[in-house]
Amino acid sequence: MGYILNIETATKNCSVALAQNGQIVLCKEIAGEGYSHAEQLHVFIEECIQEASISFSDLEAVAVSQGPGSYTGLRIGVSAAKGLCFALSIPLVAVDTLQSLASQVTISDGLIVPMLDARRMEVYSAVFDTNWQKARAIQAEILTEYSFDSYTETLYFVGDCLPKCQTVLTKPNFVFLENIQYPSAKEMAKWSFEKFQNKQFEDVAYFEPYYLKDFMVTTSKK
Known part of the structure; x- marks a missing residue:
C-alpha cells in the first residue's frame, strides 16, 4: 500500500x-x-x-x-x-x-498509566494492559493520595506530569518512567x-478533537 x-x-x-x-x-x-x-x-x-x-x-x-x-x-x-x-x-x-503514549512502554505484567498534564493537580489519564488495550477508560481527574489505590498490580506511569504526580502517588506498586514524557x-x-x-475512518467535515472538560476527584474506596 x-x-x-x-x-x-x-x-x-x-x-x-x-x-x-x-x-x-x-x-x-x-x-x-x-x-x-x-x-x-x-x-x-x-x-x-x-x-x-x-x-x-x-x-x-x-x-x-x-x-x-x-x-x-x-x-x-x-x-x-x-x-x-x-x-x-x-x-x-x-x-x-493516550494509547500512543502508552505504546512507548513494553511490559510483561502490570498495567500502563499514561497521564497528560491539565494544570494544577489535574490530569488526563487512562489505564492500558500489556497489549496496549484499555483496562480503564480515559478520565479527567484531580489527583489525590487515593488515586489508583484500588490497583494491586504494578502500575507504570508515563507522561509530562510525573514530577507533580509523585508528590501524591506514593504507593509501593507505582513505578514512574520519567524518560517517557x-x-x-x-x-x-x-x-x-x-x-x-479496518476502514475505521472519520468524517472529515465533522470530526472534532476529543476534549475533556470536567474533572472528577478520586476518593478512597476504603
Whole structure:
C-alpha cells in the first residue's frame, strides 16, 4: 500500500511521522519549552514528503492524534490533517493520544498509566494492559493520595506530569518512567495502519478533537 502521514500535536511535542504498512519511514519532531506547532508542523510535513522522495499523491490517509491534550495543539493538528484530506480526497484516521503514549512502554505484567498534564493537580489519564488495550477508560481527574489505590498490580506511569504526580502517588506498586514524557507520531503508525485496514475512518467535515472538560476527584474506596 501507499503511505500514511501521522500527525501528533496534543502536547508540547510537535511530531510528524511518515509510515508505510505500519512501519516508520521518517519522523520529524521537536518538544520545546513553548509550543512551536504553528511554525513547525507544516515544515515537518513538507520535509517528510521531500526526504522520502514521494509526493503528496502517494499518501493513502492522514492520521491525527485525537486527544485529550492541549486545546490549541489539537486544533492545529486536526486542521492540518483535515486540510490534507480534503485536498487529496483521502480518508482521515483518528488515533487515541493516550494509547500512543502508552505504546512507548513494553511490559510483561502490570498495567500502563499514561497521564497528560491539565494544570494544577489535574490530569488526563487512562489505564492500558500489556497489549496496549484499555483496562480503564480515559478520565479527567484531580489527583489525590487515593488515586489508583484500588490497583494491586504494578502500575507504570508515563507522561509530562510525573514530577507533580509523585508528590501524591506514593504507593509501593507505582513505578514512574520519567524518560517517557510525550506522545509521538512514531507510535501512531501501528494504530493508524490497523484502523486504515479496518476502514475505521472519520468524517472529515465533522470530526472534532476529543476534549475533556470536567474533572472528577478520586476518593478512597476504603
